[in-house]
Amino acid sequence: MTQSTDPTELARRFGTPLYVYDLDRARAARRDLFSWLPEGFEVFYAFKANPHVDLVRALRGGDGDGPGCRAEISSTGELEAALEAGYQGSEILYTGPGKTPGELSEAVGRGVQTFSAESLSDLRHIGEAALAHRTVVDCLLRINSATASATTSIRMTGAPTQFGIDSETVAELAPELRSVAGTRLAGLHLFSQSNAKDEDALIGELTHTLGVAAAVQDDLGVPLRLLDIGGGFSVPYAQHGGRDSYPKLRTELEAALDVHFPSWRTGTPRLAVESGRYLAGDCGTLVTRVSNVKVSRGKKFVIADAGINTFGGMSGLGRLMPVTVHVPVDGGTEKASLVGPLCTPGDVLGRGIELPADVRDGDLLAIPNTGAYGPTSSLLMFLGRPAPVEVAVSGGEVVSATRIAHVRTPVENGGRR
Numbered sequence: 001m002t003q004s005t006d007p008t009e010l011a012r013r014f015g016t017p018l019y020v021y022d023l024d025r026a027r028a029a030r031r032d033l034f035s036w037l038p039e040g041f042e043v044f045y046a047f048k049a050n051p052h053v054d055l056v057r058a059l060r061g062g063d064g065d066g067p068g069c070r071a072e073i074s075s076t077g078e079l080e081a082a083l084e085a086g087y088q089g090s091e092i093l094y095t096g097p098g099k100t101p102g103e104l105s106e107a108v109g110r111g112v113q114t115f116s117a118e119s120l121s122d123l124r125h126i127g128e129a130a131l132a133h134r135t136v137v138d139c140l141l142r143i144n145s146a147t148a149s150a151t152t153s154i155r156m157t158g159a160p161t162q163f164g165i166d167s168e169t170v171a172e173l174a175p176e177l178r179s180v181a182g183t184r185l186a187g188l189h190l191f192s193q194s195n196a197k198d199e200d201a202l203i204g205e206l207t208h209t210l211g212v213a214a215a216v217q218d219d220l221g222v223p224l225r226l227l228d229i230g231g232g233f234s235v236p237y238a239q240h241g242g243r244d245s246y247p248k249l250r251t252e253l254e255a256a257l258d259v260h261f262p263s264w265r266t267g268t269p270r271l272a273v274e275s276g277r278y279l280a281g282d283c284g285t286l287v288t289r290v291s292n293v294k295v296s297r298g299k300k301f302v303i304a305d306a307g308i309n310t311f312g313g314m315s316g317l318g319r320l321m322p323v324t325v326h327v328p329v330d331g332g333t334e335k336a337s338l339v340g341p342l343c344t345p346g347d348v349l350g351r352g353i354e355l356p357a358d359v360r361d362g363d364l365l366a367i368p369n370t371g372a373y374g375p376t377s378s379l380l381m382f383l384g385r386p387a388p389v390e391v392a393v394s395g396g397e398v399v400s401a402t403r404i405a406h407v408r409t410p411v412e413n414g415g416r417r
Contacts (some may be wrong), residue, residue, distance in 0.1 A: 005393040008364050011287040012130040014401055015190075016364070017306035017388035018287045021050075021371055023058040024394055025283040028378060029243060030059050031066050033233065036246040038254050038263075042272040044093055044228065049276025049372040051078050051285075054392035056401050072274050076106050079149040088226055089113055093140070093228070095189070097162040098120070104129035113227055114138045114226075116163055116189040120173055120180075126256050127182030138186035140228060141177065141220070143167050145212045146191060164299035167212060168376015172218035180224060185222050187269055188213050191230035193276065199246050206249075206273075207256040214260035224269040227261070233278035234371045238312070238325040238349075249314055258398055277372040284371025286388075288364045292343060299335035302355055304365065307347040309379045310388050311370060324349045325367045338365070381406055 004010070007020040033043055045059045071082040074096030081091055089111020092362035097118040106128045107115075117123035117139045130137045144164030177187060196202035199242065204336045209229045217224050227407020234244040255270070257264045269412060295301070311325075325338060327350075334357040340347040349367075356363070381386050387404040 002105050003398065005279065005396055006028070007285040007287050007366050010393075010398075011289070011364055011390050014289055014389045014391060015122070016289040017304075019370065019374055019388055020285045020406060021052060021055050021280075021388045021392045022283045022285075022394070023054060023392055023399065024060045024317075026055055026280060026371070026378060027061075027065055029235075029279045029282065030069060031059065032243065032245075033273075033275060033355045034067055036062040036249045037273065038246045038250050038257070040267065040270070040271065042066075042270065043069045043129055043279075044272055045069040046072045046231075046274050047078040047081065047278055048074065048377070050280045050374060051376060052390060052392065053081055053085050055283070055371070056081060056087075058394070060087060062086070063316040066088055069279065070272075076103050077114070079107055079110065079382045083110065093189075095142070099123065099235075100126060101129065105132060105246040107135045108135065112137070114140065114186065116140045116228075117183075118162065120165070120176055123177065123183055127180045127306065130182035136184050138226075139183045140189040140226060141165055141170075141185065141189045143170070143216055145190065147208070147212070156250065164189075167216055170216050174220050175415030185220070187224040187226035187228070188216055189228045189230075190229075191274065193230070193232040195234050196232035197234075199244065199248060200412050202234075202246065203252045204229070204247060205232060207252060210253075210256045215267070224261075226272065228272040230275060231273050231275045231278070233275045235271075235278050235281035235372070237277070237281065237373070238286075238367050238370050240326050240328065240368060243278060272301065279372075281372040282369050283373060284369065286367040286374065288365050290359060290361055292361060293359060297313070300334065301357055302336050302338050302365075303341065304338060304349070304377060305341055306388065307342045307349065308341070309342060309382045310338040310346075311367070311374055311378055312349065324353060326353065327355055327365045327367060328338055329354060329356050334359075339409045342379075343384065375404060380404065 010020055011018045059069045071087050071092045073079055073082055073094055090113050092112050093114050094107050094112050095116040102135045104126055115126045115137055117126055123139060142164040193205050206229055213227055288304040290302055291305055292303040333354040335352050336355045338350040375388055389403050391401045392399040
């Protein structure tokens with residue numbers, strides 16, 4: 001008999017805290033994103049949003065349901081998830097500012113052929129790993145543009161940063177960048193914003209990025225074969241609402257590409273964007289159980305079994321968007337603070353938010369749009385509480401029910417990578 005895939009019913013079955021990922025919604029997000037883009041664009045899924053293998057497998061496609069996403073990773077753990085989900089090394093872009101020799105060697109050895117280089121020294125490290133495996137790998141130069149178009153919640157350009165090569169230095173560095181043994185310059189990687197506030201902001205930043213890329217191509221003196229212009233596609237984070245739509249994006253990008261890269265329609269360069277939150281965000285629901293309700297000096301606190309060890313831990317460090325959850329409520333509401341179970345005053349999911357007026361111990365609360373930046377961006381090990389159960393569902397059926405486990409294992413020879 002078919003069992004319910006309703007998140008609250010699954011919480012009664014598997015316990016809480018519980019994440020439910022609707023893979024059909026992830027596939028719909030993938031189709032939508034491709035539909036907003038000009039024909040021929042590739043999409044890289046940023047594993048940092050959610051590396052759950054079943055979700056990754058759904059976004060990879062191969063199900064006769066339109067084009068699938070390639071993989072953008074930045075660790076050997078994400079590499080393992082990509083390979084388990086069915087990706088080949090040739091479908092993976094390896095990024096990040098702190099790639100170690102051990103990580104690079106493992107990635108090259110397992111078939112990764114394309115890397116994003118954040119600096120000349122990073123490019124040399126990639127080349128050394130490739131030479132050790134007697135191969136040559138393609139590299140995108142990540143560029144830190146000196147200018148930007150839009151103001152967003154997270155900016156990664158226009159200031160001193162560990163990300164990318166300063167655009168104004170490319171011309172001077174070009175001879176060295178072109179001559180690193182073991183590497184072949186394939187193109188550029190620009191990622192300047194996250195979570196654009198609206199379509200006009202997204203268009204402004206991406207079209208600006210195309211102009212920067214054309215100028216850098218001239219400074220570099222190498223024709224681009226692949227150009228990754230980043231992302232910024234938006235979806236609510238633990239709030240009600242749907243993914244943003246971008247009906248003007250295709251036309252605006254095509255016009256900008258005709259100006260800056262006139263041969264793009266014939267495939268030179270290949271073009272790509274990347275996204276994590278947009279593809280994964282609205283497929284997830286977090287269900288938490290109320291453990292205790294109390295009043296302190298006139299303020300109501302609803303204490304749940306999901307805290308920053310389960311959701312939004314990095315946001316508390318200012319690394320992601322602030323967390324103020326929205327719990328759908330039928331009936332009367334009352335302002336209260338929704339807090340987690342941890343022994344720290346920082347364990348807050350929402351301060352003074354609308355919660356059911358009659359909420360009591362044992363009630364289940366469902367938080368929408370939590371498919372991105374959930375367990376793996378939280379403080380999972382803090383205080384040793386179990387990780388939440390993660391259930392993937394598709395077509396009205398449970399695909400899998402798993403929990404991340406932390407196991408201490410012996411390490412030989414220092415364990416350095």
